[in-house]
Amino acid sequence: MIRHAVLVGAFVLTLTASAATQPASAQPAALEAEALQHFLAILRLDTQNPPGNEVLVVDYLKGVLEQAGIDVKILARDPKRPNLVARLRGNGSRKPLLFMGHTDVVTVDAAKWTHPPFSATRDGGHVYGRGTLDDKPSVAAGLMTMLRLKRMNVPLDRDVIFLAEASEEGNGPFGINYMVAEHWAEIDAEYCIAEGGGVVREGGQVRFAGVTATEKIPHTIRLVARGIAGHGSVPLQSNPIVHLSQAIVKIAAWRTPMRLNDTTRAYFEGLARISPPDEAARYRAIVEGRDVEAVQDYFAAHAPLFHSLLRTSISPNITKAGYLRNVIPSEAEATLDIRALPDEDMPAFLDRLQALIDDAAIEILPGATGNGRPAAPPSRLDTEAFKVIEAANRRVYGVATLPTMLAGATDMAQVRARGVQCYGIGPMIDREDAAKGFGAHSDQERILEDAFEKFVRVHFEIVRDLAASR
Ligand SMILES: [Zn+2]
Secondary structure, eight states, X not given: OHHHHHHHHHHHHHHHHHTTTSOTTOSHHHHHHHHHHHHHHHHTSOOBTTTOOTHHHHHHHHHHHHHTTOOEEEEOSSTTSOEEEEEEOOOSSSOOEEEEEEOOBOOOOGGGOSSOTTSOEEETTEEESTTTTTTHHHHHHHHHHHHHHHHHTOOBSSOEEEEEESOTTTTOSSSHHHHHHHXXXXXXXXXXXXXXXXXXXXXXXEEEEEEEEEEOEEEEEEEEEEOOOEETTSOOTTOHHHHHHHHHHHHHHOOOOOOOXXXXXXXXXXXHHHSOHHHHHHHHHHHHTSSHHHHHHHHHHHOHHHHHHTSOXXXXXXXXXXXXXXXXXXXXXXXXXXXXXXXXXXXXHHHHHHHHHOOTTEEEEEEEXXXXXXXXXXXXXXXXXXXXXXXXXXXXXXXXXXEEEESSOOTHHHHHTTTOEEEEOOOEEETXXXXXXXXXXXXXXXXXXXXXXXXXXXXXXXXXXXXBOO
């Protein structure tokens, strides 16, 4: 029913907005076919980063946009890794709206894929391929939104800016960092819409639409243990492998302080409203500060994402030590992946870490702070943009929108740090899919065709409702 109502609504709008200029074929079914065709074409361009080669997608987008009469700018630090900016002008009464998608994808091990990773194979209602979730839906939906606004000649109160950005994976220097540093005026906006959110389906039921309003800040920290080298036949108390191991055990056992912010509080409150009673009780306990240790024990074992969202988290992910069986090494090193809450006082946090480890043989060396991604206050939840997103999700998916904090990191961090209110959206995903190996960055990344269609629709409606003249 919802699907039918939306289709009818879009059809009527299409006719009334520009019956004169609208090609007769551009009805919803044709639009969906057009969107899918662009999506498949973009998926088939190999933009593995490294090396990136995002110029392939940029050339494609440029061709389609220019043919539709939309001006584009190509802005590049490296000609093989350009960014594309397309802009539709409004009357300037409101500040622009930016939406972006990244054109690079993570690398593949092609031998592990059932369907070749750049084949964009359609099978059983899914499309398979690298980038089907991360982040080519944003690129294809952004393209379709521009095309539709242009064809319908929708009068705009604000400029609408589409940024197809390079080099998001690994946060390289060619994409958002280049755009923010060198071409800020091209993308400066009141609001930004990008990847990061998603609509959660579980057991075939759509549960809620998650919209990211903030994200954690990654920090890389190295622990270096030093001792005296010696013969393996004579064990030493100073063995740095032993010291490092003890430190890692202490870190693993440390439950860093729990803290809610506006976003995560609203998230857990919202989850409590839509969840079965036993689950809801846990979310309510977190919000109300009751039995929090027991609930966190449960999360740590059964819902590690929730455990992470409540705190600055630490995961030891690399160790390097030793080189011969009979040699006690003089050094051992661990790399910690710290994901900080947006308001974390990192120097104070590292002081606490030092006190916890309490070992003079171990030095804490700060690595890349934020991996180049700056901290910024969470985007507000009382904005027109958030309300428009909520309404669009309600129409298209029939569910409530919950604000969320992303445990990972996106290019919105850089844009948010410039004072833009940014919201992460994303297609509908079956919650069971990731565990089966079909998630983003997996060897069998896939998207439901129906989810792609809905995403294209909701993307357009969000942009239209935020930018069209009142
Ligand atoms: Zn991404």
